[in-house]
Amino acid sequence: MLITGTTVIATGWWFAQPLRLPASPYAFEVKSRATLKSVARDLASANVLPNEYALVLLARLRRADRTIKAGNYEIADGVTLYRLLDKLTQGDVTQTGVTVVEGSTYAELIAALKANPEIVKSVVEMPATEIAARIGIPNENLEGWFFPDTYFLARGSKDIGLLARGYRLMRARLDDAWARRAEDLPLKDPYDALILASIVEKETGNAADRPLIASVFVNRLRLGMRLQSDPTVIYGLGTSFDGNLHRRDLETDSPYNTYTRDGLPPTPIAFPGQASIDAVTRPPKTAYLYFVSRGDGTSEFTENLADHNRAVAKFQLGQRPSR
Numbered sequence: 001m002l003i004t005g006t007t008v009i010a011t012g013w014w015f016a017q018p019l020r021l022p023a024s025p026y027a028f029e030v031k032s033r034a035t036l037k038s039v040a041r042d043l044a045s046a047n048v049l050p051n052e053y054a055l056v057l058l059a060r061l062r063r064a065d066r067t068i069k070a071g072n073y074e075i076a077d078g079v080t081l082y083r084l085l086d087k088l089t090q091g092d093v094t095q096t097g098v099t100v101v102e103g104s105t106y107a108e109l110i111a112a113l114k115a116n117p118e119i120v121k122s123v124v125e126m127p128a129t130e131i132a133a134r135i136g137i138p139n140e141n142l143e144g145w146f147f148p149d150t151y152f153l154a155r156g157s158k159d160i161g162l163l164a165r166g167y168r169l170m171r172a173r174l175d176d177a178w179a180r181r182a183e184d185l186p187l188k189d190p191y192d193a194l195i196l197a198s199i200v201e202k203e204t205g206n207a208a209d210r211p212l213i214a215s216v217f218v219n220r221l222r223l224g225m226r227l228q229s230d231p232t233v234i235y236g237l238g239t240s241f242d243g244n245l246h247r248r249d250l251e252t253d254s255p256y257n258t259y260t261r262d263g264l265p266p267t268p269i270a271f272p273g274q275a276s277i278d279a280v281t282r283p284p285k286t287a288y289l290y291f292v293s294r295g296d297g298t299s300e301f302t303e304n305l306a307d308h309n310r311a312v313a314k315f316q317l318g319q320r321p322s323r
Helices: 005-015 036-045 054-061 081-090 106-115 128-135 159-179 190-203 210-223 230-240 247-251 274-281 305-315
Strands: 026-030 071-075 095-099 150-154 290-293 299-302
Touching (some): 026 036, 054 081, 128 159, 190 274, 210 274, 210 299, 299 305
Antiparallel strands (some): 026 071, 095 150, 290 299
């Protein structure tokens, strides 16, 4: 075919005209290993393109890479052949975002994935042990193993892809923090650090308090004191937790009751963020052994039981401490 300068100018004008879409927005899928020609043929059959040759011709004239990216696409009124070709070759797919919140749990993440209509459910109904095996997670319990972040993925992506990304990021962040850890930590491996970081994450949302809370728990572990962390007890109660922690809950033994059991609970209790991971692997040196909420989101830290009891009386019981 002979293409003259005049033909190129006229053709360029035509390529710049908005396409007449059968619906706006118009969504379509490009399957894996699809070619530009096969996609053009499908779009022509759907009356998105005037014919199946226009898109291929444009790619040839522009010397564009005709390797297109699989995924779900969406175009709207006003889109031209130029813009359509750019989207296909650049992989400008429609995306959905899933946020893994700091302090949230594995059960909450699975519920969010199940509720997202734009994600293909391939593993969320499987037992955690099978998911762990597929992703390569060394623990059968998946709690704590997905790094809190917002993950963007093409609509129609499988859930296992997001879980694998979340695990890889957590593994990398945890291993890096463990490699830079302080000396003489009373933690035997990175998983211990993940467990303790999850407890610190649930104990406070105050950034300034996180390192100090980590120091309290590290000091207690060094001395053989029990952690006595309410969030671990609440996690152990599961769906039976009614929103109020009772004395009987603190006295009823379970693997997650750090009032009745020594050391760390058997697994993390949530997804810790980077700040909590850093806090437990490089805690500040303090003599603190106790802390209590002041009621304003911050905590009061003390070194001995007598001072702690006075802090509890002041901030929790509303009593004026004796002098």
